[in-house]
Amino acid sequence: MSGDGGPAGRVNLRSALRQAFRVAIEGLSRDGIASISAAEIPALLEQVRETADAAFGDYSGTMAMALAKRAGAKPRDVAVEIIRRLQSAPGYADLFEPPGDPVGPGFINVRVRDDALAAAVGHAVADERLGVTAVAEPQRVVVDFSSPNVAKPMHVGHIRSTVIGDAIARILRFRGHHVITDNHLGDWGTQFGMILWGWKHCRDDAAFAADPTAELGRLYRLVRKVADAKPEELAADPVAAALVAAHPDAAREVLAETAKLHEGDPENRALWERFMPVCRGEIDRIYQRLHVTFDHTLGESFFHPLLGGVVADLLAAGLARESRGAIGVFLGGEDDPPLLIRKADGAFLYATTDLATIRWRREHWKPDRILYVVDHRQSQHFEQVFETARRWGCGAVDLVHVAFGTVLGEDGKPFKTRAGDTVGLEALLDEGVERAAAIVGSGDEGRAGMSDEDRRHVAETVGIGAIKYADLSQNRTTDYVFSFDKMLQLTGNTAAYMQYAVARVEGIFTKGGVDREALRRAGHGVQVSDPRERALALELLRFGEVLEDVEADSRPNVLTAWLYDVAGRYSTFYDALPVLKAAGADRDSRLALCDLTGRVLRRGLELLGIGTVEKM
RNA sequence: GCACCCGUAGCUCAAUGGAUAGAGCAUCGGUCUUCGGAACCGAGGGUUGCAGGUUCGAGUCCUGCCGGGUGUACCA
Numbered sequence: 001m002s003g004d005g006g007p008a009g010r011v012n013l014r015s016a017l018r019q020a021f022r023v024a025i026e027g028l029s030r031d032g033i034a035s036i037s038a039a040e041i042p043a044l045l046e047q048v049r050e051t052a053d054a055a056f057g058d059y060s061g062t063m064a065m066a067l068a069k070r071a072g073a074k075p076r077d078v079a080v081e082i083i084r085r086l087q088s089a090p091g092y093a094d095l096f097e098p099p100g101d102p103v104g105p106g107f108i109n110v111r112v113r114d115d116a117l118a119a120a121v122g123h124a125v126a127d128e129r130l131g132v133t134a135v136a137e138p139q140r141v142v143v144d145f146s147s148p149n150v151a152k153p154m155h156v157g158h159i160r161s162t163v164i165g166d167a168i169a170r171i172l173r174f175r176g177h178h179v180i181t182d183n184h185l186g187d188w189g190t191q192f193g194m195i196l197w198g199w200k201h202c203r204d205d206a207a208f209a210a211d212p213t214a215e216l217g218r219l220y221r222l223v224r225k226v227a228d229a230k231p232e233e234l235a236a237d238p239v240a241a242a243l244v245a246a247h248p249d250a251a252r253e254v255l256a257e258t259a260k261l262h263e264g265d266p267e268n269r270a271l272w273e274r275f276m277p278v279c280r281g282e283i284d285r286i287y288q289r290l291h292v293t294f295d296h297t298l299g300e301s302f303f304h305p306l307l308g309g310v311v312a313d314l315l316a317a318g319l320a321r322e323s324r325g326a327i328g329v330f331l332g333g334e335d336d337p338p339l340l341i342r343k344a345d346g347a348f349l350y351a352t353t354d355l356a357t358i359r360w361r362r363e364h365w366k367p368d369r370i371l372y373v374v375d376h377r378q379s380q381h382f383e384q385v386f387e388t389a390r391r392w393g394c395g396a397v398d399l400v401h402v403a404f405g406t407v408l409g410e411d412g413k414p415f416k417t418r419a420g421d422t423v424g425l426e427a428l429l430d431e432g433v434e435r436a437a438a439i440v441g442s443g444d445e446g447r448a449g450m451s452d453e454d455r456r457h458v459a460e461t462v463g464i465g466a467i468k469y470a471d472l473s474q475n476r477t478t479d480y481v482f483s484f485d486k487m488l489q490l491t492g493n494t495a496a497y498m499q500y501a502v503a504r505v506e507g508i509f510t511k512g513g514v515d516r517e518a519l520r521r522a523g524h525g526v527q528v529s530d531p532r533e534r535a536l537a538l539e540l541l542r543f544g545e546v547l548e549d550v551e552a553d554s555r556p557n558v559l560t561a562w563l564y565d566v567a568g569r570y571s572t573f574y575d576a577l578p579v580l581k582a583a584g585a586d587r588d589s590r591l592a593l594c595d596l597t598g599r600v601l602r603r604g605l606e607l608l609g610i611g612t613v614e615k616m
Numbered sequence: 617g618c619a620c621c622c623g624u625a626g627c628u629c630a631a632u633g634g635a636u637a638g639a640g641c642a643u644c645g646g647u648c649u650u651c652g653g654a655a656c657c658g659a660g661g662g663u664u665g666c667a668g669g670u671u672c673g674a675g676u677c678c679u680g681c682c683g684g685g686u687g688u689a690c691c692a
Contacts, residue, residue: 052635062634065672075672104635105672149692190691255691300692326690335618336688343690350692377686379620405621406685474629478622479685486628490654492640493629497654504652511651549632561630564639575648575656582651615652 009123010133013095013112014545017059018045020092024085025063033081034071050542057109058538064106075106083108112538114528121526121537125519125592130600132544134176142180142361143169145373146292149186150279150299151195152220153213154286154425156415156482157375160404163468164476165373166292167556167608168402174607175547180365184357185299187276189350193258194223195275196268197250200257202243212278227251259347262304272301286425290464291609298357306356307348311341314355319391329388339384354385358394369398371554376403376477402554405479415482433463435484439496440616450615458613462488462496465610469495472608473560493564495610498601501567502612505574505598508591512580516595524588532573536593539569540600547607556608563604570597 022045029036036044047063064079071078079102086108087098095116099108124131145165148158165181173179198219208215225233225240227250234241244250261268287293311327314320320329320341328338341352361367372382382401389399409415417423437459450458470487473494474480490496509516528534539562546562549555579590602612 046632047634049632049634052631052638056635060634062673065634068672107635147692186692324689328689338689340690345690347690349690353692375686376621378692380687381692383620403621475631478629481628483628486641489641494640497640500652500654504654507652552632555632557630558632561639568639571655572657574651575653578651580651616654 009120010127010129010131011095011120011123012133012544013120013541014048014050014059015133016091016095017110018048020086020089020096021045021048021061021082023089024082027085028067028081033073034067034078036067051109054535056103056107057111059110061108061110062106064102064108068106076102079106079108114534117534117537117541118526118528120541121528121593121596122523124541125526125596126521126523130543130596130603131541132174132547138176138178139368140178140180140366141172142182142365142367142370143172143373144182144184144370145169146294147184147186147374148283149189149191150276150283151186151191151216153217154283155422156407156425156428157422158425159428159467160407160471160476160480161373161375162290162292163471163609164402164404164556166290167472168371168373168554170607170609171547171550171556171559175551180296180367181294183294183297185297187279187299188262188301188304190254190258191220192261192272193254194227195219196257196261196271197254198223199271201247213282216275216278223250223254227254255345255347259345262347286429289429291611300350300353303353303356303360306360307352310352310356310359311348314341314388314392317392319388329384331384331387339388351381351385355389355392358385358389358397358399362394362397367397369400371400371402373402373404376405379403400554402476404476408479408481410481410483412481429464429467432467432484432488433459435488436463436466436496439488439490454615458616461611461613462499462616465495465499465605468608468610469498469560472556475557476555493560498563498567498605499612500616501570502598502601502605503614503616505570505594505601506614508579508594514591519588519591519595522588524592525585526592527585527589530577532576533590533593536569536573536597539566540593540596543600543604559604559608563601566597566600
């Protein structure tokens with residue numbers, strides 16, 4: 001059989017089939033039918049995938065059409081040659097039915113044997129990993145996400161990086177990779193200069209004593225307006241306008257405060273030490289609520305001691321040079337903007353920090369891959385940083401910018417409050433939970449006997465889940481319209497629907513008084529004789545394939561879409577076939593499918609960072 | 617100006633170069649004396665912004681337009 005069978009009888013059907021196709025295609029090349037280099041084979045094997053329509057079988061291979069021209073033969077004839085070798089490939093016949101003739105222009109359609117399907121599902125039921133194979137070659141992967149500026153309150157703009165990054169990290173870890181998550185905090189930049197300047201010129205000591213976070217937030221927002229000095233903003237804010245009048249040079253002074261901090265000025269350093277715990281406490285509270293954790297939180301300040309060395313190194317290597325008083329790396333022609341690594345005033349930039357971080361991670365963590373989950377507006381920055389890192393000699397690290405679109409309001413414009421302010425993340429979570437509470441509180445038999453505490457817990461789980469799921473279920477590259485009404489719908493591809501599906505599936509075991517552990521241990525055969533049983537079973541076994549696809553393009557929405565499919569297959573199955581009311585082997589088999597469905601859905605949501613509840 | 621991203625059903629969105637472009641909402645119809653009905657089955661609705669090109673095959677790749685967004689030397 002293929003190398004994907006695990007110790008618990010785990011099997012990735014698609015991988016097994018691809019392995020058989022590999023043998024067939026290599027045979028094609030060896031027998032002189034078509035010349036195929038080893039390097040081309042992976043791309044050809046990707047053309048083995050699930051069919052669009054069950055009428056064509058379970059999987060299909062489409063490479064015969066692509067190979068026909070170079071083979072100097074008709075596509076169907078090439079397909080026939082592949083089919084001949086496929087059937088005799090090691091392990092093929094154990095899992096799949098004989099392919100039959102090519103269909104249409106040269107599709108090779110394959111159906112999974114019912115007995116193999118039943119056995120694989122049976123194994124999955126008894127398996128903690130639900131039949132999901134781990135990667136053959138685990139990598140060391142750094143996932144860099146969230147990365148807020150700690151000087152200002154987290155807002156709606158931070159939700160996507162945090163939620164998407166967390167989900168990707170969980171998924172890669174479950175796949176078997178060695179994942180290191182790192183929250184690269186903005187704790188050293190100009191925003192801190194703003195707070196320092198604000199502290200020195202317009203602080204409110206009483207307010208700071210009462211609520212340090214709120215006071216620092218106020219200072220940040222105020223000084224940003226003062227530094228920007230936009231007439232329309234100042235017109236609406238007399239306090240800021242007065243400060244601008246009194247300190248016309250505020251913007252430069254803010255930068256000077258930042259520079260003093262960087263140079264080790266004792267006063268600014270002491271203030272920084274004092275402010276940091278306040279800022280950290282603020283963001284940690286939100287992470288706790290989101291159930292997001294990090295292995296490391298190495299902010300910009302951590303890398304500051306290395307920055308001078310980065311500049312010296314790049315200068316010595318001839319990659320960087322002085323220009324208009326600043327130092328930059330010129331990657332393209334003279335007209336292309338360089339990647340600046342030191343400003344004319346001597347201060348470093350975030351490009352410098354990013355480069356230092358890459359080098360530090362390489363030395364200390366030796367990653368194979370680093371994922372940066374950062375919004376798409378920074379794609380040019382990362383292109384430049386990655387290119388510089390490559391020229392600098394940062395080894396074979398695969399540097400990937402996992403970009404995502406902007407969060408928009410329902411009017412299609414960047415998400416703001418009616419007053420035009422950015423929406424605070426915490427207020428957003430509160431509103432989601434509040435709205436969820438209104439829904440789960442609407443009364444029904446399933447919720448009878450729930451205590452107030454249970455209700456609060458359900459509302460929190462559903463509300464936070466809705467916000468996360470809505471984000472994750474969207475293709476991350478496009479802008480995303482934030483709508484509580486949409487995300488909290490009880491039908492369609494939403495968290496509430498998925499969470500309900502889990503509660504409903506698992507409610508069966510309570511209702512029927514069935515011992516799930518015993519059910520799993522009993523190792524009842526699973527039967528797939530009914531098409532609805534078969535469709536559900538096959539779908540459940542695709543879990544591993546789906547996670548593989550999620551990893552390939554860092555796209556959690558592939559997982560949400562599949563979970564929704566699973567729920568749909570289950571609904572069809574459950575509606576049509578009795579479970580608790582069935583007898584004997586039918587009952588045991590169907591209960592096993594229910595058990596696996598519930599666990600797959602719950603694990604899938606867990607990999608997205610979304611919780612579930614027993615009753616709702 | 618240049619670079620990148622995006623234009624798909626009335627609305628919100630899917631669709632690793634594959635077969636008849638799919639879901640949800642909304643609309644219309646049907647099923648079952650509820651295993652948790654927050655259900656199931658079905659119908660209508662599309663020139664995938666426009667025009668070319670590559671390919672056995674294009675929503676997807678290439679070129680040019682049109683429309684929207686973002687970025688573009690010292691913020692991050």
